[in-house]
Structure formats: C-alpha cells, structure tokens
Amino acid sequence: MNYDKAYVIGSKEISKKRLDKFFKRNILKDKEVEVWPAINGMNVDIEKYQNLNYLSKNFKKNKPGSLGCL
Numbered sequence: 001m002n003y004d005k006a007y008v009i010g011s012k013e014i015s016k017k018r019l020d021k022f023f024k025r026n027i028l029k030d031k032e033v034e035v036w037p038a039i040n041g042m043n044v045d046i047e048k049y050q051n052l053n054y055l056s057k058n059f060k061k062n063k064p065g066s067l068g069c070l
Contacts, residue, residue: 011037
C-alpha cells in the first residue's frame, strides 16, 4: 500500500499504556501517525445516538470498546 499518514484511536487519559505499546510495536515508523481521540464507551448516552440514527433502537452495549469511535 502507498500512503503517507495513518490514524490510531486512543487516549492517554483512558489507556496510556495501551497507546504507548502501540507506538513501540507499530510498523509505521516512517509514516505520520495521528491519534484520533477515543472516548469511554461506558459513558456514552446511547439514547442520544439512537435519536440521531447513529445506533439502532435495539442496540445493546456489550463491550465498552464498541463505542470508542463515536
């Protein structure tokens, strides 16, 4: 693949060790990597996103990471 930039979803406030581990292991050392801010999925107002039609009306929060990209 030919690209100059990559994105990673993460947060130093939520999981600094996880983000640090990514940057130590990543194979993108010659690419620009931008951190896209993650959110804590357990704190998301599900009803708000259902009303915006981003989530289905029968959506169930099974794992906190499932909503980290909203």
